[in-house]
Each structure stands twice: as structure tokens, then as C-alpha cells.
Amino acid sequence: MSTYSARLAALREQLARERLGGFVVPLTDEHMSEYVGAYAQRLAWLTGFQGSAGTAVVLPEEAAIFTDGRYTLQVREQVDGDDWQFVGVPETSVAAWLERHAADGARIGYDPWLHTRAWVDEASAALAKVGATLVAMDTNPVDAVWPDRPAPSDATLAVHDDALAGRSSADKRAAIADWLAEQHADAVVLAALDSTAWLLNVRGADVSRTPVALAYTIVNADGTADLFVAPEKITDAVRQHLGNAVRVHPRAAFATALATFAGKRVAVDPALSVAAIPLAIEAGGGTTLPLRDPIVIPKACKNSAEIDGHRAASLRDGAALTRFLRWISIEALKGGQTELSAAAKLQAFREETGLLKDLSFDTISATGAHGASPHYHVTAESNAPIEPGQLYLIDSGGQYADGTTDLTRVVPIGAPTAEMRDRFTRVLKGHIALATAAFPHGTTGQQLDALARLPLWKAGLDFAHGTGHGVGSYLSVHEGPARIAKPSYGGGGPQEPLRAGMILSNEPGYYKAGEYGIRIENLLLVVEREFVGGEAPMLAFETLTLAPIDRDLIDPALLDQAELAWLNAYHARVAESLGTVLEGDDRAWLIERCRPLNH
Known part of the structure; x- marks a missing residue:
């Protein structure tokens, strides 16, 4: 049995232990990034596929890997066709495939920190047609069978000079505060890594080839911001650059912070945020506004x-x-x-x-x-x-x-x-x-x-x-x-x-x-x-x-x-x-x- 076949078998055993009739493995991270750190390369670890876009679905008796036209040849060279079906997107979606292949009554697992809410809604509706259900997992089953999974990067942040950025972070945050007032919103969650980097004029080294840091930012209506990042990443120079208006919290505290917006209106970009974010805000009594990340256009x-x-x-x-x-x-x-x-x-x-x-x-x-x-x-x-x-x-x-x-x-x-x-x-x-x-x-x-x-x-x-x-x-x-x-x-x-x-x-x-x-x-x-x-x-x-x-x-x-x-x-x-x-x-x-x- 090849290494990748053994990994697929190990995952199936884990799914059986968790009473799951399947699991979806996307190539992304908690920030919906295109390029991800080594710790989030679950698809490559499981299948051997080295492309930058793809998704796998593992069921008890069959498995499929989904890629677009850029990778039609590559996926067949790198992934064992005896273990995996090759499915082209957008001709066939993951949800449509699940509708045809999931067993009646099956519990199909997914990691809510790796999928958008739109995807969850689409997959849930498709599975409901065949009597199956989509189940949010507290922990990712792939991680349970990946013994040498790398830890997230511990690289420190660096200041991106205002002269190169063309605008100060304070100026950018003031513009976001004006936007929040126009939207009658109390805060906005910035989940995309490059949004935090652009807004705060910082860069990182947590993702291969992309100078960003693993962090979330919540910008408040008064122009202040809460940055959630591993504390050891913040140097004295970065802390001085951020100033008192940017409060720094451990990245692990982000999920808890989302539950503190009871009675508040919080903007969340549905395309750039994973499903776990709006679900946590709403579970805490807050209201989410599905609005485009206000960084997107000025950054572009x-x-x-x-x-x-x-x-x-x-x-x-x-x-x-x-x-x-x-x-x-x-x-x-x-x-x-x-x-x-x-x-x-x-x-x-x-x-x-x-x-x-x-x-x-x-x-x-x-x-x-x-x-x-x-x-x-x-x-x-x-x-x-x-x-x-x-x-x-x-x-x-x-x-x-x-x-x-x-x-x-x-x-x-x-x-x-x-x-x-x-x-x-x-x-x-x-x-x-x-x-x-x-x-x-x-x-x-x-x-x-x-x-x-x-x-x-x-x-x-x-x-x-x-x-x-x-x-x-x-x-x-x-x-x-x-x-x-x-x-x-x-x-x-x-x-x-x-x-x-x-x-x-x-x-x-x-x-x-x-x-x-x-x-x-x-x-x-x-x-x-x-x-x-x-x-x-x-x-x-x-x-x-x-x-x-x-x-x-x-x-x-x-x-x-x-x-x-x-x-x-x-x-x-x-x-x-x-x-x-x-x-x-x-x-x-x-x-x-x-x-x-x-x-």
C-alpha cells in the first residue's frame, strides 16, 4: 500500500470512529486563503496533489478530488487514480457530487473554519435531497491522523513603511470607521490575511510566497481595532507602529471575542470569511451584515x-x-x-x-x-x-x-x-x-x-x-x-x-x-x-x-x-x-x- 493510500485508509478509519459517512477536505485555511501555510496543507498530505486549488471528498467506499482546468493533467500525474475519482469543476460541484454519491442518512462532516457559509448552505441543501446531513466538526479528522503535522509559523511581523504604502494605518482605519457609520454597523471582521496586512501596514512570513501573518482584525466604529495574532509575533517595533488604537490579543481568543457582540451589528464578508465566524457572532446574540470587506477595493x-x-x-x-x-x-x-x-x-x-x-x-x-x-x-x-x-x-x-x-x-x-x-x-x-x-x-x-x-x-x-x-x-x-x-x-x-x-x-x-x-x-x-x-x-x-x-x-x-x-x-x-x-x-x-x- 502506498503512503497516500495508507493515509486515505487511516482517515476512513477515523471517520468511522466519529460516526461520519464522509468528510470534505478543501485546500484553504481559516482565512479562505489561496496559498496556505504548511500546517493547513491537508489536501496535499492526504492525496499528494501539489496544486494551489482543489477539494477532496472521502466516503467509506469511494473518494473524489475536484480540480479546475488548470490542473487536469497535473492532478492525474500526482494523485493515484485507483484511490481517487478525478472530477472537473465548475462542470461538477462538490455539492452536486455529494448529492449523487452520499448514502441515505449519512452524516457528512466538514470543518466550519475551512468553508464559507454559502458553501455550507449549498452542500446542506444538496444532501437533504437524499436524506443525508452536513455536520460541523469541532476538530478536523485529518489532523487526528496526521502525526507529523507542522505547527503554524512563528515568524514575527514587520512594519511596512508608510512611504511604500502611500497611506498611514490611522488614515485607513478612519476611512473604515466612516464606512461603518454609513452601514449603521458597530464593527467589521477582517478575516482575509491581506486585509489585515494592508490596513495595519504590516507584513508577515506565515504563508509561503505571500507576506502575510496569521491574524484576524476587528475594526470598530470609533476607528480602533482589535488584532488577534500570536503574541510572540509582535516585536517592539511593530507594537510601537500599531500604537494604542490597535489592541493586540492572542489569536486563540478570536472565537471567544466573536461571542461578545450581543445586540451589535457586525459586518462580515460572506466570500472571504469562513462559516464559523458569522455563526459565532449570531450564537452570541449579534447580528451579522453580509457586506463586502471594505478593504477589497482600496487595496486593489x-x-x-x-x-x-x-x-x-x-x-x-x-x-x-x-x-x-x-x-x-x-x-x-x-x-x-x-x-x-x-x-x-x-x-x-x-x-x-x-x-x-x-x-x-x-x-x-x-x-x-x-x-x-x-x-x-x-x-x-x-x-x-x-x-x-x-x-x-x-x-x-x-x-x-x-x-x-x-x-x-x-x-x-x-x-x-x-x-x-x-x-x-x-x-x-x-x-x-x-x-x-x-x-x-x-x-x-x-x-x-x-x-x-x-x-x-x-x-x-x-x-x-x-x-x-x-x-x-x-x-x-x-x-x-x-x-x-x-x-x-x-x-x-x-x-x-x-x-x-x-x-x-x-x-x-x-x-x-x-x-x-x-x-x-x-x-x-x-x-x-x-x-x-x-x-x-x-x-x-x-x-x-x-x-x-x-x-x-x-x-x-x-x-x-x-x-x-x-x-x-x-x-x-x-x-x-x-x-x-x-x-x-x-x-x-x-x-x-x-x-x-x-x-
Whole structure:
């Protein structure tokens, strides 16, 4: 029996001891985070799946793992199909699957600190149709059979300088107090980790690749706040920064504090808060108001200091990536390089800046067939050599105190095929179409998504992931609320209107299973745009990312004159900007790779 099969068997035995007919295991934490600390990696421990989004359901005789189109290939490589059924979402939801598979009268357990109230309501209704019930557990059964489960991080908090944040915490808290008055509310619970980090101008190191701390914050109507965090995380410098208006409590006291709002009205974001939070407030006699976290929009709409910081980070990071692109173009043809060695080399170039805090996510270093899995995660077991005839895809980013980066480039190892050049150029055409879009206020990411897909659609092609996601300011590389995507990729995000100051990715792709993957990703800033003779205020995008796009993969004949002009102007800007920080052979290579292309 394999390790993962044994773990599945152990969990089933635990469920039987607790008289449960099933249990749901999501990949999240008590803050509904996308990326979670090692202590919360229950799905990976149980199944072996290393992706960043997924859910498992374990029943006495069958089990299923649910992933979206990004992980269709990866989940099958990492999870044993003899033990697990592979189910695609959103085509099938966990609730719908439970309705078809749960036994009549079964008690299906869930951890109320790991699911939203909406999910609980949906699953409860589905199970009721077949005579089953959803049961909130006081303790998580997975934890009971995970003998060496890591402890939560004990890393200390750090002050995020007001000059980089662009606003003081006191100013931000005063704005929240005004919002609470408008809502006739007494307090708001901030459960999302990046909301606490942004509001209080602090950063942490509790979650891999995301500079946040495991903490909750309750902001009160008078502008004061109660921060619930492990006491040992608060240094003297952080305590002085927070001041007397921010009271610090042990994180373990949060659940008890929720029961103290009898007769009070407390705002709770239903999308960003686990079910346990409103349930505890209501059990204590308080009233919950299902309102969006008031941090979400101001955090997404970067101020001038944050934008300036991101520009500096983009220049620094683009120079590091350009050095890597030159290196890989030379070394890969010599042989001996692998996905892991290449990822390590890129990280080394970033570290040489002296300002890298962390990567912004685990680098997607994928050659050949691995590139066809959009969110492939290289491991010692999957590590493949980079060989001639392949396309090598590198999707990576850095966390710097002044900005968070995320960009993707593709490098041909040797001469690319005509098909590779065709597909790459179609992806580039979609990338340019989105980068050059102008649109009225109120436009959503869903409305823009087709621009990036149309050149592929015209050839009967598509890609199974969103086109763009929001990016934080030295925070999460995947930041809400806006996304550029089809409706099926990610809840309400694609329906969120884009606003000036938002930073989003532009990353159309193409993936040929078993052979190669292509993605071109830059970050875009939403800006105000005026047109001579225009009759309405408009928005547009400014490309922030600075790095050459591989010219050997481009078929200029497929680009129209406007597309070619955009590409050449972009490369001219890249050469001019990065040429000021690169030297010697790196600078010469950059200038050569950014030469204008012609039909």
C-alpha cells in the first residue's frame, strides 16, 4: 500500500470512529486563503496533489478530488487514480457530487473554519435531497491522523513603511470607521490575511510566497481595532507602529471575542470569511451584515506610491529575468540543465538584486510536455532535462517591499517548428489585443476576456484558464476582486468592474497535451484615458512588465501593422529601460533581442 493510500485508509478509519459517512477536505485555511501555510496543507498530505486549488471528498467506499482546468493533467500525474475519482469543476460541484454519491442518512462532516457559509448552505441543501446531513466538526479528522503535522509559523511581523504604502494605518482605519457609520454597523471582521496586512501596514512570513501573518482584525466604529495574532509575533517595533488604537490579543481568543457582540451589528464578508465566524457572532446574540470587506477595493486600486513602487520592482525584476533569458538561451543547448536547475538560476539572479524578499509563487519551470500543464509544479520526481526541440516555459515572480511581480516567457530550445511559431504568434496577437484595449468605466473582465482568445478561436483553439488576475502591492500575487476571465473561471471576479489603479495580469496561452505549452504574461495597470473628440470617460491599460518576448517564436506575417508596431514599441521601451541597469554581454544581448521586426 502506498503512503497516500495508507493515509486515505487511516482517515476512513477515523471517520468511522466519529460516526461520519464522509468528510470534505478543501485546500484553504481559516482565512479562505489561496496559498496556505504548511500546517493547513491537508489536501496535499492526504492525496499528494501539489496544486494551489482543489477539494477532496472521502466516503467509506469511494473518494473524489475536484480540480479546475488548470490542473487536469497535473492532478492525474500526482494523485493515484485507483484511490481517487478525478472530477472537473465548475462542470461538477462538490455539492452536486455529494448529492449523487452520499448514502441515505449519512452524516457528512466538514470543518466550519475551512468553508464559507454559502458553501455550507449549498452542500446542506444538496444532501437533504437524499436524506443525508452536513455536520460541523469541532476538530478536523485529518489532523487526528496526521502525526507529523507542522505547527503554524512563528515568524514575527514587520512594519511596512508608510512611504511604500502611500497611506498611514490611522488614515485607513478612519476611512473604515466612516464606512461603518454609513452601514449603521458597530464593527467589521477582517478575516482575509491581506486585509489585515494592508490596513495595519504590516507584513508577515506565515504563508509561503505571500507576506502575510496569521491574524484576524476587528475594526470598530470609533476607528480602533482589535488584532488577534500570536503574541510572540509582535516585536517592539511593530507594537510601537500599531500604537494604542490597535489592541493586540492572542489569536486563540478570536472565537471567544466573536461571542461578545450581543445586540451589535457586525459586518462580515460572506466570500472571504469562513462559516464559523458569522455563526459565532449570531450564537452570541449579534447580528451579522453580509457586506463586502471594505478593504477589497482600496487595496486593489493602487495609489501613486504603490504604483511608483511597482514600476521600480518591474524594472529590477525584468532585468533579472532578462539575464536569465540570455543564460538559458546559451546553456540549454549545451545540455545538463533541468527544470529545477533553471528555476534555481532565475531565483539566484533575483537574489542578486539584494532586494528580493521571496518569490511571489513557486516558479513554474516547465519544459516540453510539462509546459502543457498551465500550473505545473516541478518536483525532484518530475524534474525533466531541458533538451533541443522543446519549448521551455518559465512563469515566475518576486516579492519586493515596493511591489509584487508575475511574468511568463517561453524560450525555444533550438529551432521551433512552424506550428509552435503559429501558436505562439496567435497567443501574442491576443496578448496585444488586450494590452491595447480601451473601454468605458463599468467594463468587467468578462467583457474583455474574448479579446485575448479571438486569434486562437479563429483557428479552433482555446485555453482552459483565466486570462488575467489581480496583483497586490507586496501582497498576494493573486488578488481580488477583479479578474479577466470567462464566467466559469472564478466566481464573481470576472463580473467585477475594472477601476483605475488596479494591476492585473495579461496571460493568454495555448497548450498542446503531451508536447508543449505557451503563455505570454505581462502585468497591466488600469489607467484613465482621454480621446480627442471622445464623449465618455474611458479606461485603458499600461503595460508595466519589462522583458523581451522571444522573437524566434514570432511569425511576423501573422501580425498586422498595428500589432507589429505595438511589439516594436514595447521592445524599444524594454531595451531603453533595462539598458540603463544591465551591463556588458547582458545589455548587448537585450538590445539584439529587442531589434524591430518587419513583415
